[in-house]
Amino acid sequence: MPSSQMSDLWFETRVAAESLADFVSGARLRLGVTGLSRSGKTVFITSLVHHLTRALAAGRKAHLPVFRALAEGRIVSAHLDPQPDFNVPRFAYEEHLEALTSGEERHWPQSTRRISELRVAIEFKSNAWSLRHIGQETARLDIDIVDYPGEWLLDLPLLGKSYAQWSHETLEAASAAARAPIAAEWRGATVGVDPKGRYAEQSAQKLARLFTEYLRLAKTERFALSTLPPGRFLMPGDLEGSPALTFAPLPVEEGEELPYRSLGREMERRYEAYKTHVVKPFFRDHFARLDRQIVLVDALAALNSGPAAVRDLENALTDVLNAFRTGRSNLLSTIFRPKIDRILFAATKADHLHHTSHDRLEAILRHLTGRAIARAEGVGAEIDVIAMAAVRATREAVVRHEGEKLSAIVGTPIEGERIGDDVFDGVAEGAIFPGELPDDPKAVFRGDALALDEEEAEFRFLKFRPPVAKFAKDREPLPLPHIRLDRAMEFLVGDKLV
Incomplete structure (x- = not known):
């Protein structure tokens, strides 16, 4: 066997x-x-x-x-x-x-x-x-x-994927319009690399660092992208700096024979080590x-x-x-x-x-x-x-605006949140008109679904502080x-x- x-x-x-x-x-x-x-x-x-x-x-x-x-x-x-x-x-x-x-x-x-x-x-x-x-x-x-972390869950499909398959999918996803600008530096560095060329640790570390930076940018609120395995690259813990977290995708073909001690061969070995020492133990245990x-x-x-x-x-x-x-x-x-x-x-x-x-x-x-x-x-x-x-951080209220009754949510926005030119200090409450989501859920896939620029988006979905807790007679907080x-x-x- x-x-x-x-x-x-x-x-x-x-x-x-x-x-x-x-x-x-x-x-x-x-x-x-x-x-x-x-x-x-x-x-x-x-x-x-x-x-x-x-x-x-x-x-x-x-x-x-x-x-x-x-x-x-x-x-x-x-x-x-x-x-x-x-x-x-x-x-x-x-x-x-x-x-x-x-x-x-x-x-x-x-x-x-x-x-x-x-x-x-x-x-x-x-x-x-x-x-x-x-x-x-x-x-x-x-x-x-x-x-x-949910990012670890997205690693499980890697168990059924070869390094060549994962590399192809990752490189293709990074070329999409939403990702290409933040992946440009890493993709540019990858273009000049020969997977069959001789392995050098400096090259492996540089590609892994640029690839990780691309994943980090994609996770920011500005882009809010989700499908970004390997999940541990952004949450390395005690594996930080280990070979199992120092690899990146390369343009290799399925079944392609990579020379001994080539960069592509070493990246493949590290990808398989990630699956063996990170993904499988999480799945099993x-x-x-x-x-x-x-x-x-x-x-x-x-x-x-x-x-x-x-x-x-x-x-x-x-x-x-x-x-x-x-x-x-x-x-x-x-x-x-x-x-x-x-x-x-x-x-x-x-x-x-x-x-x-x-x-x-x-x-x-x-x-x-x-x-x-x-x-x-x-x-x-x-x-x-x-x-x-x-935990409900807001309450609902009806507010009059220019003679019209509007449904609002009231809460304490986190310090630094803003509506237009108004910046909240983390102490004062604010009445926010979040607007309505579209009737048709399919509309969220269309470019004009919410017709929002960045300022309007922030206006709709501010971040709020937790509500003020109430305490029981035993001085412990109530739910x-x-x-x-x-x-x-x-x-x-x-x-x-x-």
Whole structure:
């Protein structure tokens, strides 16, 4: 048997063994939380955990009416427990909660840059006949929340691509009108390189540096592009400077024989090392063990940047769904080959729009994921799409302007945000008229969909500070306001609390 097949067999065996260990350990749900940069993953997890652990103590059941187990009074308690994986960093829940609720110093917590984990233990009144038969009225569910950057998820398709195929796709994408200006320096350096020429470390490092700078520029708010693997190039961690992160695409043909010690051969070796030492361990140790998944999407950022960013986001979301092992779980698949049987796509920052546009935001996201959802639903996965805000930073108001009543959102814009010549100081509130999203979700792909220049785009989608927190008698912060967080909770875990 070839060594590659032996490696794949060993890989699958480890996945099955770890899945079996998860199954026999008890009632547990592994919930993956991901999304591309600045989509709100950290805020979502912090708000979710805070609502679960504080809702009963704060007597705020009415704030999660769609989350049935809580609304019906069946949750007895919820608390944090030590996480099961000792080799995974703990999600810094307490630190992030303090950032959101620290009075005048409140701010949004730092974005996800690595994998982390947190366990929430829920005790609830069970309807299960097997438990009632032995006189046990309550059951326990451990929810292991796994937080990871969405860019890592977009690396999974690389497992099925050769270096030549990835290089061709990456170079072709960089020639598109939306990317060509920011890729010019890197592409110019690549044109003058002979992949069959002798390898030199200086050349490899220069190409990798220019390629990484192109990826970094593409991620900025000005362009808001999404499909940018390899994901670790912008989040290197302790791999920074390693050969596994020092490669770049070159114009090589599939099946082309590259000379020993040529630059192309070395780039190919490093690409394969990236797959072996970065992508496969993430898939084996974390992704393949997930039961449920929420994918957070900052669609407003793409809309701000224009149709090219929207199309790129659609491609990224298609790649995301293609990466999942979708399918309805059964006993054997739960033990030996877990499959994610529920996936929720959530358009975040719904509080940046008036509620009359929430359905339109949801329709846009559903359209962006339409191709991939049809394929996933065909094999039994249950998928939903919502517009939400895990923490609501604004409130709605009706404002009179020149004798006309206008629907506005009111909040405290982050210092430096501007409307025209007016710059906010991070203290004063502002009433913003965000406008309406188009009725037809297909319109966002057309050049004149929103007819916005940069100033108008900023006017529509400002950034706001977190709301001022309220505190209970025990001086602990009460759960922050949200939009449809309870709907997300019900879809992701509600069926496990019966």
